[in-house]
Amino acid sequence: MWGVPRVSEDHLTARREQILAAARACFLRKGLHTTSMQDLIKEAGLSVGAVYRYFKSKDEIIAAIAEGVVGGISAQIDEVASRRLPLFESMALLLEVIDQQTGPDGALPIALQVWAEATIDPAIGAIVHERYTGLRARLRVLVEHAAEAGELPAGADLDEVTSAVYSMLPGYGLQRLLIGNPSREGYLRGMQALYNRPA
Amino acid sequence: MWGVPRVSEDHLTARREQILAAARACFLRKGLHTTSMQDLIKEAGLSVGAVYRYFKSKDEIIAAIAEGVVGGISAQIDEVASRRLPLFESMALLLEVIDQQTGPDGALPIALQVWAEATIDPAIGAIVHERYTGLRARLRVLVEHAAEAGELPAGADLDEVTSAVYSMLPGYGLQRLLIGNPSREGYLRGMQALYNRPA
DNA sequence: CCTCCTAAAACGAATGCTCGTTCTTTTATG
DNA sequence: CATAAAAGAACGAGCATTCGTTTTAGGAGG
Structure with missing residues (x-):
């Protein structure tokens, strides 16, 4: 009745990590601010929308990298x-x-x-x-x-x-x-x- | 006779230093890449054209800062x-x-x-x-x-x-x-x- | 086991803005 | 007055982000 289409939680955290890994690769190569969202998205092999589902801004990605x-x-x-x-x-x-x-x-x-x-x-x-x-x-x-x-x-x-x-x-x-x-x-x-x- | 409009050399190096001082102030406040040329130009109190007479690109300004x-x-x-x-x-x-x-x-x-x-x-x-x-x-x-x-x-x-x-x-x-x-x-x-x- | 259905997840074109830089014009100087 | 110096409007490229649309996962009903 409720219609629950959610994907596994492992999948979600894996996607998140996929994005962060791409971010690390880009940041290593081009630096925090010369890396564009499009660079990062391409590196992750995802779409714009997908990335913005997991992080609501570039700053949030940078913060996540800093945390780790x-x-x-x-x-x-x-x-x-x-x-x-x-x-x-x-x-x-x-x-x-x-x-x-x-x-x-x-x-x-x-x-x-x-x-x-x-x-x-x-x-x-x-x-x-x-x-x-x-x-x-x-x-x-x-x-x-x-x-x-x-x-x-x-x-x-x-x-x-x-x-x-x-x-x-x-x-x-x-x-x-x-x-x-x-x-x-x-x-x-x-x-x-x-x-x-x-x- | 030669048509010499050049300003004193002291003036030139002073202007250069004025730009670099503005760059240092901006870079300290906002970082290398978040500082825009317009920020820097405003901080220096000069015009776009004036700054580009002394440095032919932002990268050149960054290099000069790095040198010093x-x-x-x-x-x-x-x-x-x-x-x-x-x-x-x-x-x-x-x-x-x-x-x-x-x-x-x-x-x-x-x-x-x-x-x-x-x-x-x-x-x-x-x-x-x-x-x-x-x-x-x-x-x-x-x-x-x-x-x-x-x-x-x-x-x-x-x-x-x-x-x-x-x-x-x-x-x-x-x-x-x-x-x-x-x-x-x-x-x-x-x-x-x-x-x-x-x- | 298959089909349908729903909401999450993914997509990507479009947007509005700001960037670095160029170039023409104006001003100041020796 | 000739020319370097300074000015600032204009420009195209590329930016982060938004949003309407499409795809997909997975439980429910048969």
């Missing part, structure tokens, strides 16, 4: 933290994560676009603030483990140490992305030299 | 390096430089836009690559001084150490820009804790 951009990294940080390795070895693994996110299939090139947008559009700014604060919290666990293992000076403020560790990840990633240098191994050795300075 | 974005920081790094302070004190001064560049009058918010563009547009990519490689070279001087003063382990590769130091600057700046935390003092203490780890 730290997903993969979060999980990987948790995984590294759960291994409770010495701080330095954890850092080595984290750099490996960043390295992998720096390539064309990684999230970093798109994250860079999102960061730029965050300074312009308060809605994106709020998303970025929330997500990267969350990422920081996950990294803090790793620093806590280091403190428990006696790897840090007594009484060190763990938030402050977390900030210092945190900054190395985008710092390294940006350097790779924009300049190419240094190799992960070289960077690690550089850090090591800095950390293990002569008395 | 490290100027202020370069000079400040040189200044810090020339003082030959202990590495850690130099770092503290560099963070101060970054802090100042992070505000709305600083270059960092626009630099972020430029970095994002660099991954999309090869022309901007080349400019960024060149300029930030140059910046790195200036920072290397500071690391060389640290090595001469015996602050680094013997045989440490100075390029590698430079990379590690370099990464902290955008790492700290980004964290300030996107998350707000940490304060410079807190960040410094965090670094210090990392540096002075128990054996």
Whole structure:
């Protein structure tokens, strides 16, 4: 009687993901604002109307991309933290994560676009603030483990140490992305030299 | 006799700078691609034709902005390096430089836009690559001084150490820009804790 | 198992606007 | 007064989005 023609929910979320995947591909290639809706729609292989059924504006698509951009990294940080390795070895693994996110299939090139947008559009700014604060919290666990293992000076403020560790990840990633240098191994050795300075 | 109507050269470069200043203001407020030529022209208080006399396209204006974005920081790094302070004190001064560049009058918010563009547009990519490689070279001087003063382990590769130091600057700046935390003092203490780890 | 029916889902032509740029005209200068 | 500099109207292209139409999925009735 009610006439229920709805397609499966899996289908709906798959379509949504199809659109977001197309968006990521386009944004990677052309940037957030030089990508037109028509580019994105063509990349997705859908029609105008189909895309506008799932997202009511281009801004909403950009916001969805911004929401998802730290997903993969979060999980990987948790995984590294759960291994409770010495701080330095954890850092080595984290750099490996960043390295992998720096390539064309990684999230970093798109994250860079999102960061730029965050300074312009308060809605994106709020998303970025929330997500990267969350990422920081996950990294803090790793620093806590280091403190428990006696790897840090007594009484060190763990938030402050977390900030210092945190900054190395985008710092390294940006350097790779924009300049190419240094190799992960070289960077690690550089850090090591800095950390293990002569008395 | 020759029919020379040309205005003074100072006037020409002043007009050019006037346009670039307007561009920086607009880009800071709206981003590279959401800023229209008309926005920029209105901000400069000039006419369409006047702007197109000095720059033959919007891309050329963006390129000029990209060229200039490290100027202020370069000079400040040189200044810090020339003082030959202990590495850690130099770092503290560099963070101060970054802090100042992070505000709305600083270059960092626009630099972020430029970095994002660099991954999309090869022309901007080349400019960024060149300029930030140059910046790195200036920072290397500071690391060389640290090595001469015996602050680094013997045989440490100075390029590698430079990379590690370099990464902290955008790492700290980004964290300030996107998350707000940490304060410079807190960040410094965090670094210090990392540096002075128990054996 | 097939057919019909309904509403969701997909479509794509059309719309109104704004964009970057060009070009002709006007103004200012040495 | 000759010419560079500045002006601004005009233009076609391409933009994000709307909306009336067509297609399709899937439950109900036989």
